[in-house]
Amino acid sequence: MDTFDLKTALTLLPVMSDDETSVKQLVDNIQYYNSLLTKQECKNNLIKFILKSRLSRSAKLRLQDDYSNVEDLVSDMQKELLPRKSAAAIQSKLQKLRQNDMPIADYGKQITELFVDLTISQANGNTEYYNILKTVNEKQAIKQFSDGL
Structure with missing residues (x-):
């Protein structure tokens, strides 16, 4: 695209609330x-649009007033607006999780969420590590799923 289209931006970029899901979606x-x-x-117009109209009040306080590129803005949004999760804590929770009287679909969903959170936490924003960690953590999650049944 050669132009910043306000109509496209309004449709594509939701106004952020302070919950993790809306931050991830906006990013x-x-x-x-x-x-x-x-x-x-x-x-630059995209940056201005985001800073002025898509962020919550608390997000505006935690981010800078201006950015020279979109990558820096996104990086700051991820660092400042998304909670940091400890890989060790997630792994411990994954290892302790059991189905007990939980429906199998809910149990599988929790295992999947922990697997995703663990991979993201361990990769620490480095996209090159995702593929390696995904394979290793996926095997661990599958084993844990069967062990916890």
């Missing part, structure tokens, strides 16, 4: 829209 959509823009002027 993902920012990254997607940024990948479509080619001109730096358009990317």
Whole structure:
């Protein structure tokens, strides 16, 4: 895209609330829209639009007033607005989880969520580590699922 389109931005970028899901959704959509823009002027307009109209009040206090590029904005949003999760704590929780009287679908969902959180936490934002960690953690999650039944 050669221009920043306000209508597209309004549709694609939701107004953030302070919950983790809305922050993740906004970050993902920012990254997607940024990948479509080619001109730096358009990317600057995207940054201004996000800072002025898409962030919650508390997020505006925790982020800078201006950014030179979208990647820095996204990085700060991930660092400042998303809770940090300890890989050791997640792994411990994964190892202790048992089905007990929980429906199997709910048990599987919890195992999956812990697997995803563990992989993200261990990768620490480095996308190169995701594929390696995903394979290792997936095997651990499958084993834990069967052990916990």
